[in-house]
Amino acid sequence: MAAYLLRRLAEILAVLALLSFVIYGLIGLMPGDPIDLMLSADPDMTAADAQRLKELMGLDRPIHERYLAWAAQVLSGDLGYSRLFAQPVTELLLPRLWNSVLLMSLSLFLALAIPLPLGVIAAARPHSLFDHLANLTAFAGISIAPFWLAILLILLFAVTLGWFPASGMGETGASLLEKARYLALPVLALTLASVGGFLRFTRAAVLEAGRQDYVRTAAAKGLSERQILIGHVLRNAMIPVVTVVALNFGMLFSGALITETIFGWLGMGKTIYDAIMGNDYNLALAGLMLAAALTLAANLLADLVYAWLDPRISYQ
Incomplete structure (x- = not known):
């Protein structure tokens, strides 16, 4: 190893x-x-x-x-000096990296916590009413454009209902509750945009694992459906899901450009975009290289998780 x-x-x-x-x-x-x-x-x-x-x-x-x-x-x-923002690149990137990590980690957590159990239940009851509803939800989530969804959320929750601010990050030193109000809509937009894909991948992976010979062998030995699902199917079904999660993990550090721009959230995506458009070489290079490095690290972590999930995989 x-x-x-x-x-x-x-x-x-x-x-x-x-x-x-x-x-x-x-x-x-x-x-x-x-x-x-x-x-x-x-x-x-x-x-x-x-x-x-x-x-x-x-x-x-x-x-x-x-x-x-x-x-x-x-x-x-x-890392040099940012011409656009008139400050060292390191001092500029760290707070904005934290903003992207906060936004993307919350949305990724919710985007996994919701579709994973729903996908497992749908795969365990194929062609049932719940399975059809899960497929409909997945296709709807995949088909919705993120920028259109963000605008709809602003019109509904900010303009019509007035529950949350339309954009911004709150004042410096604001309370946690106040920051949560500014964070709610972008997190909701990213979560809804990701749920459909994760739901489809989970359902397909569980269905594929459930057709394998070792599942039929476990059933022939008298194991219950619950024991087979938890002890045999889920562990093998998570390998393709881990791949998708690892690819999305890179977004934690590169940011969500469209969402950050629409909601005025100062994260890595908007920072890198502004740096490229403004010919701020030092900032653009540092931001892109940081995103690339952490994406490669996420892929390495995914390979290690593969070996943990499937004992047949060995890196010796």
Whole structure:
């Protein structure tokens, strides 16, 4: 297991190194740079001033030299300075990362707590009324566009009923209850958008596991339906579900751009989008690399969970 973990960590580092070069190159090839934006916004700045600033910031050098300088800076622990927000990238990212983790973890927890038992019950009673209702709910959840759902929730709960604020995060130092009011609608929007997919995956995985030979063998030995479902079916059915959860786990750190934008929630998704559109190289690179690193870590964790769920899987 130790050799496997070391090999996977080496692969993660290699992927991150390659990904950092690709992302840096793509951002560097975007039309315009921070100095060009400053030149267009300040009529008093001359072309000579812009050239001196480019030389000072190294923007006149070839892209591979700029990448190596940036990589050396990052390895030393310095993520640079955000031009858009006029503060160090580390100080800016950490609070917004926490905002995304808070939003996405709550929605992911609810999106798992609701469909997992419903999917198991629906699979245990195929073609029943409950199964048909679960399928209808799943298809409805998959078909609804997240931005449209978010707008409907705002119109209903914020405009019509006035129960929750339409957007924002509350004032600094607000109570937990006040923050919960601002958090309710975006969490509800993300949860409803995710329930359908998880419900379909759970139901399909449990049905597939229930058709295996070891289930028929367990039934022939006289085990009850409950014992077979809990002791044999669920553990094997969770493997594909874990894969889907691991993929969604990466969203915890990359944020939900549409939801965060509509509800004015300052998370990683909106931050990365604003950084890319504003040519804020340091912030965009740091945000994208952090999201990629944590997504790769989530995939490694999923592989370890596979071995725990199915003893036949070994990484020795």
